[in-house]
Amino acid sequence: MEQLVHSPKSLASAITRQRKAKKLSQTEAGSIFNIEQSTFSSIENGAPGTRLETLFRILAALDLEMVIRPKTVSTHKTEESW
Amino acid sequence: MEQLVHSPKSLASAITRQRKAKKLSQTEAGSIFNIEQSTFSSIENGAPGTRLETLFRILAALDLEMVIRPKTVSTHKTEESW
DNA sequence: ATAATTTATAGCTGTTTAGCCATAAATTGA
DNA sequence: TCAATTTATGGCTAAACAGCTATAAATTAT
Numbered sequence: 001m002e003q004l005v006h007s008p009k010s011l012a013s014a015i016t017r018q019r020k021a022k023k024l025s026q027t028e029a030g031s032i033f034n035i036e037q038s039t040f041s042s043i044e045n046g047a048p049g050t051r052l053e054t055l056f057r058i059l060a061a062l063d064l065e066m067v068i069r070p071k072t073v074s075t076h077k078t079e080e081s082w
Numbered sequence: 083m084e085q086l087v088h089s090p091k092s093l094a095s096a097i098t099r100q101r102k103a104k105k106l107s108q109t110e111a112g113s114i115f116n117i118e119q120s121t122f123s124s125i126e127n128g129a130p131g132t133r134l135e136t137l138f139r140i141l142a143a144l145d146l147e148m149v150i151r152p153k154t155v156s157t158h159k160t161e162e163s164w
Numbered sequence: 165a166t167a168a169t170t171t172a173t174a175g176c177t178g179t180t181t182a183g184c185c186a187t188a189a190a191t192t193g194a
Numbered sequence: 195t196c197a198a199t200t201t202a203t204g205g206c207t208a209a210a211c212a213g214c215t216a217t218a219a220a221t222t223a224t
Contacts, residue, residue: 002151006142008134014150025200039182041202049180049211052090052137053130059150060088067149068096068141069084107170121212123172131181131210 002067009046011055016044018062032061084149091128093137098126100144115139 003014019029026040035057043050043058059066085096101111108122117139125132125140141148 002149005148005150007138011134011148011150018152027200034183036183037201038184038203041200042181045202047181048135049133051131051133051181051210052093054182055134056089063153064150065153066087066093067084067151068087068093068146069149070100071145071147109170116213118213119171120173120214124211127172129211133181133211136212 007046008048008050012044012046014064015058015062018064019044022062024062029058029061033057035061089128090130090132094126094128096146097140097144100146101126104144106144111140111143114143117143 003010003017005011005014019026022029025037026044027037029035030037030040035054039054040058043054056066058064085092085099087093087096101108104111108126109119111117112119112122117136121136122140125136138148140146
């Protein structure tokens with residue numbers, strides 16, 4: 001269940017997905033690490049200027065982790081499973 | 083060879099590592115996607131405010147990819163291999 | 165040691181964020 | 195269909211980024 005992310009947009013979908021999986025509203029999720037609901041909203045809408053610091057707080061709040069690795073030469077099929 | 087990243091600092095080290103592995107200077111790496119050398123420098127120093135858009139351009143320039151996934155309950159040993 | 169390359173800083177500018185707060189719009193439920 | 199919850203927007207402010215350009219500091223190579 002890991003998502004390959006290559007843009008603010010796809011990152012947004014990974015975040016939204018996990019938040020909903022945890023049945024949290026933006027307000028609830030945000031309160032965990034003091035993130036404004038409005039900030040949560042813009043991030044989930046793919047705001048390209050979101051700051052790293054904010055992103056990491058969100059990942060922590062949703063129990064998500066980020067992995068960075070050299071690009072794998074995977075077939076496209078596998079990735080677009082989501 | 084994948085790095086678990088949980089802060090701008092550790093992200094910075096992943097970027098620096100890959101850039102050096104590719105034997106690129108900050109200026110060279112930056113020229114690929116029009117990123118200022120000074121910007122590259124601040125990111126590699128763990129600037130917490132770096133923007134997502136900038137980050138993704140850098141990852142692309144270095145052939146790195148980002149994966150987001152639910153936190154795994156892995157032992158600490160494995161992760162801190164780096 | 166000295167030169168050459170690379171990286172860190174700095175100033176200036178325009179743009180954009182995130183925190184607040186409020187509210188409209190959209191979604192969900194009864 | 196109406197009410198309640200959730201999400202999207204908007205204004206205001208302080209702070210910070212990234213592009214530019216330049217230069218100091220540090221690292222590497224000869």
